[in-house]
Amino acid sequence: MATYALPLHHHGKSKVRLGRVWRDGTVHHMVEWNVNTMIDSDMEHAFLNGDNTGMTATDTQKNTVYVVAQRMSQKCTIEQYAIALAQHFVRTYPLVSKAKIYVEQKPWTRVQQSGLPHDHGFALQGTEVRTVYVTYDKAGTLDVTAGLKDLSLLKTTQSGYEGFLRDQYTLLPETNDRIMASTVTCTWKYAAAPACYDAAYAAAKQGLLDAFLGPGARRRVQPSVQYTLYDMAKNILDRVPTSESIFLNMPNLHFIPCNPVGSSFNNDVYVATSEPHGNIEAVITRKGIAPHCKL
Ligand SMILES: O=c1[nH]c(=O)c2[nH]c(=O)[nH]c2[nH]1
Known part of the structure; x- marks a missing residue:
């Protein structure tokens, strides 16, 4: 009889794109992120038995990307956002043991007009993409x-x-x-x-x-x-x-x-x-x- 092992499994949503604006009076702050979620969870039964009980769907993970972005009420960094998202998954779902979040940020930069920063105008500056990879597990x-x-x-x-x-x-x-x-x-x-x-x-x-x-x-x-x-x-x-x-x-x-x-x-x-x-x-x-x- 053939025997099998499942040494690794995880699931998540890739390339979830979002923009987030924080409005400080007339001065606006803007980021554009590309978010990738991946969770480790006790979901062997999905692979072995076709039983999805307790599974956090990748669609749910995608929706949560936007929910947590909205909850970041103060202008935040890509790192702070990724930490909040990872902690949300681990703290919300009993079967999730670890969340792995990778985010890329486009180089939107506030435009200078006549030497003064524009309130709400941005331009893509340079080519570099800022990245973060955060992992958070049940042990904290x-x-x-x-x-x-x-x-x-x-x-x-x-x-x-x-x-x-x-x-x-x-x-x-x-x-x-x-x-x-x-x-x-x-x-x-x-x-x-x-x-x-x-x-x-x-x-x-x-x-x-x-x-x-x-x-x-x-x-x-x-x-x-x-x-x-x-x-x-x-x-x-x-x-x-x-x-x-x-x-x-x-x-x-x-x-x-x-x-x-x-x-x-x-x-x-x-x-x-x-x-x-x-x-x-x-x-x-x-x-x-x-x-x-x-x-
Ligand atoms: O700085 C270099 N490192 C190399 O290893 C290498 N190899 C090569 O062909 N050119 C260069 N230049």
Whole structure:
């Protein structure tokens, strides 16, 4: 007789999109979120026997995304919202042992008009999407991992790549001056809540930028994406004291020196590419801390 096991099961709703406006007199605050819910629950009987008794339907989870958004009566961060939603599921449904909430936030930013902030006008600024992954379980354990994705960065110099292994398969010339470009994905797990999630996010993002771009006019060639990535992660650990583990993924988007017909490369024209691209990834933690995975 065949025997089976069900070592993992969870269910949730993906890509629930919402906008939330908080009105402070004539000054409005606005966020657009894409919410993903996933719950662990004692629902083996649904898989084994076709019995849905006690199941929190994914449609119910989707509806709750909007209910909890409305209950956040004060302007809140993506982290505060995700925590509230996770706690709601665990505290409301007896069979739910853990809620896992992932939220992305679009970069809507208040517009400046003649140097003054507009009351209710927003523009999409930049490409980066702010992210959060929150888990909360019946024992009250809360894990918050904040982050960003699609942060597109490029520098036209002070990046190189030399000293790597050469054999019969190696064609790449060494260089101490190249374009470095990437679309950064980064998450940082908190050991404890920061005083302000928005300030911690701003500090983390600035840390990424500062390390990627380097000291500007002062010449300091970065030897590889790997080295730059490590610097970027260290900046977050240094500037966000309650962070404990940093995940970074950095595609190396190649701009290949071009020899135009009848001419040669003069540090000016490149073939821009998106594929294939290098892919550099690492987790950097404080000493003795277990690494977190991407989410
Ligand atoms: O910074 C780099 N790291 C690599 O691992 C690599 N590999 C490669 O072909 N170019 C580069 N650049």
